[in-house]
Amino acid sequence: MHQPGHRTPPIPIKQITRIASDFFEGCRKTVLSPTLTEAGFSGSTTYIFTHKHTRRRYVLKQLPRHLSLEQILWTQNLSTFTHNQGYALLPVAIHRHGGDKFLPDATPKITKHTDGSLWQCLEYIDGKPCEVPQKHQTLLGAKALATFHKVASAFQMPLRRSFCGWRRRTQQLGTIITSEPELPESNKVNNPLHSELRALYTQFVRLIHAPETIEIIRGTLKHKMSAIHQPALKDCRWEHFLFSESRDRLTGIIDIDGAGWDDPAVDMARLLGSWQLENQTRQEKLVDLWPEAFQKYSAIVEPGADFSFRVQILHDTGIICGMDRWFHWIFKEKRQFPNMKLVLRRITHLLHAAPAAIRRLERSQTRLNRN
Numbered sequence: 476m477h478q479p480g481h482r483t484p485p486i487p488i489k490q491i492t493r494i495a496s497d498f499f500e501g502c503r504k505t506v507l508s509p510t511l512t513e514a515g516f517s518g519s520t521t522y523i524f525t526h527k528h529t530r531r532r533y534v535l536k537q538l539p540r541h542l543s544l545e546q547i548l549w550t551q552n553l554s555t556f557t558h559n560q561g562y563a564l565l566p567v568a569i570h571r572h573g574g575d576k577f578l579p580d581a582t583p584k585i586t587k588h589t590d591g592s593l594w595q596c597l598e599y600i601d602g603k604p605c606e607v608p609q610k611h612q613t614l615l616g617a618k619a620l621a622t623f624h625k626v627a628s629a630f631q632m633p634l635r636r637s638f639c640g641w642r643r644r645t646q647q648l649g650t651i652i653t654s655e656p657e658l659p660e661s662n663k664v665n666n667p668l669h670s671e672l673r674a675l676y677t678q679f680v681r682l683i684h685a686p687e688t689i690e691i692i693r694g695t696l697k698h699k700m701s702a703i704h705q706p707a708l709k710d711c712r713w714e715h716f717l718f719s720e721s722r723d724r725l726t727g728i729i730d731i732d733g734a735g736w737d738d739p740a741v742d743m744a745r746l747l748g749s750w751q752l753e754n755q756t757r758q759e760k761l762v763d764l765w766p767e768a769f770q771k772y773s774a775i776v777e778p779g780a781d782f783s784f785r786v787q788i789l790h791d792t793g794i795i796c797g798m799d800r801w802f803h804w805i806f807k808e809k810r811q812f813p814n815m816k817l818v819l820r821r822i823t824h825l826l827h828a829a830p831a832a833i834r835r836l837e838r839s840q841t842r843l844n845r846n
């Protein structure tokens with residue numbers, strides 16, 4: 476997922492089989508019973524199918540419409556690059572078997588359907604995400620991230636750069652505290668979902684625009700952090716880390732369409748932070764919750780100055796900015812989401828986690844006073 480929320484109309488199975496056959500010699504008979512996966516946040520249609528002869532499984536995924544070909548090529552090349560370096564955890568896109576008269580030769584791993592949609596075919600990764608991790612799964616996750624960052628730091632393909640890590644966050648936070656929140660109109664047709672979202676938005680505004688919170692956010696903006704730019708996964712929440720049945724092995728990391736240049740601390744904040752959001756009984760700092768994961772990470776790759784601090788502050792501010800983004804997409808951009816239950820769940824988790832995040836941000840400021 477990169478940016479969530481563009482529902483696409485369903486495509487008949489026959490057509491899916493046709494799209495999949497673009498990636499295999501011998502055409503349509505090679506594809507066996509494509510099954511639709513549960514909708515992710517992006518709303519991209521994703522099918523899993525088995526190759527009739529080799530019995531290997533693949534994932535046919537529609538590319539999110541808002542992503543540029545440049546971005547897609549970049550992530551496809553990134554995973555191929557890491558594979559060639561011996562890092563086998565990312566899904567690799569496979570070549571289509573012929574030319575595509577609608578696409579440039581520079582995009583050999585993308586095909587275009589007659590309706591204009593773009594598709595890629597990825598190797599299937601067997602495994603299940605782990606919602607409640609034990610120490611061991613956090614270690615495996617940290618190890619996978621550290622190794623990825625180490626390997627990917629040598630990937631040189633240019634990509635249009637946007638603001639990274641802390642710079643992007645300070646910009647978002649600055650906008651949040653200087654803009655006047657507007658409560659969306661109450662719905663005239665009685666729509667319970669809209670009312671629920673509106674109630675959540677009211678809670679968000681009360682919490683974030685309270686004078687004490689604004690003061691804490693202003694203080695937070697004074698932190699100076701080194702800007703590290705290198706290839707990062709960015710959307711690496713726990714749902715995208717797959718484990719073996721016994722959970723003692725990480726089998727892969729999926730959904731890397733949103734990868735780009737960023738501070739690697741963003742990835743660690745997303746992974747460990749998303750685990751904490753899912754299991755909110757403990758609200759201490761991530762490094763106190765899972766110290767071994769940080770040790771493991773730093774043993775593999777040089778994490779740069781104040782790594783655990785960077786991770787923490789990106790997690791805490793990410794909770795605030797994440798909610799702001801969701802409400803912006805829903806009320807300002809009026810986006811449609813394929814799976815509204817998931818969206819509500821995500822916003823509710825963020826909202827529950829917000830008071831503790833604000834308290835941690837407040838505590839982090841003693842460090843400013845010390846320096």
Ligand SMILES: Nc1ncnc2c1ncn2[C@@H]1O[C@H](COP(=O)(O)OP(=O)(O)O)[C@@H](O)[C@H]1O
Binds near residue numbers: 477517
């Ligand atoms: N390479 C893969 N191997 C196995 N399953 C995958 C793979 N890619 C996607 N899936 C399945 O498809 C679902 C949605 O894919 P994802 O890439 O996360 O979509 P979205 O961009 O909509 O979030 C995942 O939750 C997973 O079940």
Ligand SMILES: [Mg+2]
Binds near residue numbers: 517730
């Ligand atoms: Mg996803």
